[in-house]
Amino acid sequence: MSIQALPDRVLMEIEKPARYIGHEVNIISKDPSKVDVRIAMCFPDVYEIGMSYLGIQILYDLFNRREDTYCERVYSPWPDLDRRMRDEHIPLFTLETQTPVADHDWLAITIQYEMCYTNILQILDLSGIPFYAKDRGDEDTIVIGGGPCTVNPEPVADFFDIFYIGEGEVSYDRLIELYKAHKAKGFSRSAFLREASRIPGIYVPSLYEVTYHGDGTIEAIRPKYDDVPATIQRQVVTDFAAAPYPMKPVIPYIRATQDRIVLEIMRGCIRGCRFCQAGMIYRPTRQKDVDMLKTYARQMIDNTGYEEISLSSLSSSDYESLDELLQYLISLRDTDHVNVSLPSLRVDAFSLDVMSKVQDIRKSSLTFASEAGSQRLRDVINKGISEEQIMKGCEQAFSGGWDKVKLYFMMGLPTENDEDLLEIPALAEKISELFFDTVPKEKRNGRVMITSSSSYFVPKPFTPFQWAPMIHPTEYTRRAHLVKDTFNQQRNRKSLKFIYHDAEISYLEGVLARGDRRLSSVIMTAYKKGAIFDAWTEFFKEERYTEAFAECCVDPAFYTERERPDDEVFPWEHIGVGVRREFLLSEWKKAQEGVVTENCRSRCSACGAACYGGGVCFEAKS
Amino acid sequence: MKLRVKYTKTGALRFIGHLDVMRFFQKAIRRAKLDIAYTKGFSPHQIISFAAPMPLGMTSEGEYFDAEFVSFTTAEDMKMRLNAVMPPEIQVISIVKLPDDAKPSMALVTATDYIVTVPFAVSDAIKELLQKPEICVTKKTKSSEATVDIKPMIFELALYDPSVHGSNVVGVTEAVYMKLASGSSRNLKPELVIGALADTAGITLELYSCRIHRLETYLGEEDALRPMYETGEDF
Known part of the structure; x- marks a missing residue:
């Protein structure tokens, strides 16, 4: 009988016990007593979400390739189990060996979105690890954060010993070696952290001091010691041929959100949309070799038995060997019964041809990320898609048999006015009219459906809009109602659908995204009031935060609704991501004038990402 | 050709539901590279049917599914190939060949x-x-x-x-x-x-x-x- 952390009576009374038992296909088994470093790798959300995330699979594979290291997984217990574990004092455990997280050397947490911050506290709490880094001793687990939110980790900086900024493939070996060396000579937490801070990409928040002006803005962020670097440079892979890839991903028994092979074809994006954090912080755009990807696909099909393979990148149409790769994957359809799914593809004749081969047209819908209704506003945000392109794509799609279209928008973008907003229903109406013009009556199977959905724009660090104010929730709701009402007045309203996100969660995301260290007390207070799984509307309660802000004397509007002056020192000023502040500022100015910037391939804008010495910045020269 | 596969479900995997076991075998058969038959049409699926679904929490050494194969080797070889790509908690015990007119086992x-x-x-x-x-x-x-x-x-x-x-x-x-x-x-x-x-x-x-x-x-x-x-x- 294998070890099981939860007794049967608990497993039988909670939802989906398979989330907690481990034993999946392709998991790694090692004897924990025979390794030097034990790592508990955590995605602080429910199992089905966490298991769908490629980054964990990459790191799990990367760490476990080392004989001296055993990396296991842990996810957030769903609220039903959370309650049981607290009631019965069951410590949080890893899935592989079902042993307490606190017995591991490191707890590595990936921070994918701001709304998981309270889940980080849940993980620490259930593990019995002190919340604050300053309260941890030599014997306590080292808590490391990674992932996109670490480009501004300040709101959670007090809870972490270390942040690893950047792509894990680069510096983790050095960190493990350093840890081993310190462990061998009698471990001192402070000595280890001090030395770790000198490894590229490693940020030890306790070694930096933040000072503030009287108005609450930051005066400076300085290292406390001379040997600690002033800037932490985000690490990126420049040679994918030398980087490992998880060819044998762990396969969950229960259906995960991403229930298929994920083939990462590219990192970064050449487009430069001004609202998009991923498009800036993952620069430079780096493509993987197509022959290598074919080999990966072949082997992963054999290793997993999945019937579907999905290409992963920020903009698959910009992958230069896409045609060749897709031809190959489509050929596997006949030999291996493998289907291809194609997210983030630009709609044009080529992609429609491919999609008609791999999808059931009647069931699938086409997606256009228009982001803004008017051309004026699309120029402001540098979204290089025109109404003509959308209409042309739709016309081809309707002729090809599609009758469902999805449009994505944001509301609350900088400079946005009511005229821009009214273009959203107008565009949807035009598309529905195009359907009736394009498709003769006898060829229509049911009603055309144009679904427009809109989110609440959140300005993010390291984007040209990091200086921009976020609109107030009342104003967002007014704009949403204006658009909704206008939708209801359209002639083809029965073919149009408009949905929009709730204001409360996005507004809080806006506070946390550009927040500083003073927010840690707010997060802690909200957690103590019961906040967990805040990304889930069914669990999020706004009043926990409203009360927490008041109790901690923190004004959320300071972080969201202020337009920052050009020279304001940001909480993330000490982090370097390649893209320079001067470039972002000039993009902010150009945005306000509605001037577009060309993509990386048509013309280099000298953003600064060339400092990494690879990717699209050097494509023409190689 | 229709084959009947008898398998175990033990240990921690007693907490895996019936539908998930079905999805598990669909992948395992592909990993083992067995020549299972697929239905025709736009989204082909394996021709496979499971007997007597088992409630969560129960273990078993007497579970069954029937599946249609295009070609096959020997029972021993197929069993070995399947077991090599499955965890110790789910293992094939035996495989037999069904008569052509065998009715679906479930009923x-x-x-x-x-x-x-x-x-x-x-x-x-x-x-x-x-x-x-x-x-x-x-x-x-x-x-x-x-x-x-x-x-x-x-x-x-x-x-x-x-x-x-x-x-x-x-x-x-x-x-x-x-x-x-x-x-x-x-x-x-x-x-x-x-x-x-x-x-x-x-x-x-x-x-x-x-x-x-x-x-x-x-x-x-x-x-x-x-x-x-x-x-x-x-x-």
């Missing part, structure tokens, strides 16, 4: 037998229960409650004896062997029998204090029950 199941470990001395309760002319229990469904006589659905009930009932459930102080009606026409859950035994012994059972382990799945009439693998032949 034909009539009985299943179990070993249930119980936390109380059960020997006297078994004797007492078997002497009763009828055994009335309350059967709960989602919408109603009804009193049913379960005695006709108990084909065998005895103190578990490894030399008679097979398998090897270790570390057991008290265990019951039971063979019960199972399938679409009439179906008796082992929990109801355990409940009746506990009542007879005057014991209040704690929830989930019994471990239920399925031994075999049967076809045929009550007086001529045959394990499902007997329908097929070796190859």
Whole structure:
């Protein structure tokens, strides 16, 4: 009988016990007593979400390739189990060996979105690890954060010993070696952290001091010691041929959100949309070799038995060997019964041809990320898609048999006015009219459906809009109602659908995204009031935060609704991501004038990402 | 060609639901590179059907599915290839070839037998229960409650004896062997029998204090029950 952390009576009374038992296909088994470093790798959300995330699979594979290291997984217990574990004092455990997280050397947490911050506290709490880094001793687990939110980790900086900024493939070996060396000579937490801070990409928040002006803005962020670097440079892979890839991903028994092979074809994006954090912080755009990807696909099909393979990148149409790769994957359809799914593809004749081969047209819908209704506003945000392109794509799609279209928008973008907003229903109406013009009556199977959905724009660090104010929730709701009402007045309203996100969660995301260290007390207070799984509307309660802000004397509007002056020192000023502040500022100015910037391939804008010495910045020269 | 596969589901994987086990095998068959048949059409799926779904928490050494194969090697080779790509908790025991006219197994199941470990001395309760002319229990469904006589659905009930009932459930102080009606026409859950035994012994059972382990799945009439693998032949 294998070890099981939860007794049967608990497993039988909670939802989906398979989330907690481990034993999946392709998991790694090692004897924990025979390794030097034990790592508990955590995605602080429910199992089905966490298991769908490629980054964990990459790191799990990367760490476990080392004989001296055993990396296991842990996810957030769903609220039903959370309650049981607290009631019965069951410590949080890893899935592989079902042993307490606190017995591991490191707890590595990936921070994918701001709304998981309270889940980080849940993980620490259930593990019995002190919340604050300053309260941890030599014997306590080292808590490391990674992932996109670490480009501004300040709101959670007090809870972490270390942040690893950047792509894990680069510096983790050095960190493990350093840890081993310190462990061998009698471990001192402070000595280890001090030395770790000198490894590229490693940020030890306790070694930096933040000072503030009287108005609450930051005066400076300085290292406390001379040997600690002033800037932490985000690490990126420049040679994918030398980087490992998880060819044998762990396969969950229960259906995960991403229930298929994920083939990462590219990192970064050449487009430069001004609202998009991923498009800036993952620069430079780096493509993987197509022959290598074919080999990966072949082997992963054999290793997993999945019937579907999905290409992963920020903009698959910009992958230069896409045609060749897709031809190959489509050929596997006949030999291996493998289907291809194609997210983030630009709609044009080529992609429609491919999609008609791999999808059931009647069931699938086409997606256009228009982001803004008017051309004026699309120029402001540098979204290089025109109404003509959308209409042309739709016309081809309707002729090809599609009758469902999805449009994505944001509301609350900088400079946005009511005229821009009214273009959203107008565009949807035009598309529905195009359907009736394009498709003769006898060829229509049911009603055309144009679904427009809109989110609440959140300005993010390291984007040209990091200086921009976020609109107030009342104003967002007014704009949403204006658009909704206008939708209801359209002639083809029965073919149009408009949905929009709730204001409360996005507004809080806006506070946390550009927040500083003073927010840690707010997060802690909200957690103590019961906040967990805040990304889930069914669990999020706004009043926990409203009360927490008041109790901690923190004004959320300071972080969201202020337009920052050009020279304001940001909480993330000490982090370097390649893209320079001067470039972002000039993009902010150009945005306000509605001037577009060309993509990386048509013309280099000298953003600064060339400092990494690879990717699209050097494509023409190689 | 249709094959019948008998497999185990043990250990921690007793918490994997029936639908997830089906999805697991679909992938395992592909990993093992067995030449399973697919349906025609836009989204082809494997031609495979599972017998007698098992509730969460129960282990088994007598689970079955039937599947259509385009080509096949030997039972031993296929078993080896499958077992190599599956965890120790789900392993194939045997594979047999079904006659071409074999009906879908799901509808034909009539009985299943179990070993249930119980936390109380059960020997006297078994004797007492078997002497009763009828055994009335309350059967709960989602919408109603009804009193049913379960005695006709108990084909065998005895103190578990490894030399008679097979398998090897270790570390057991008290265990019951039971063979019960199972399938679409009439179906008796082992929990109801355990409940009746506990009542007879005057014991209040704690929830989930019994471990239920399925031994075999049967076809045929009550007086001529045959394990499902007997329908097929070796190859």
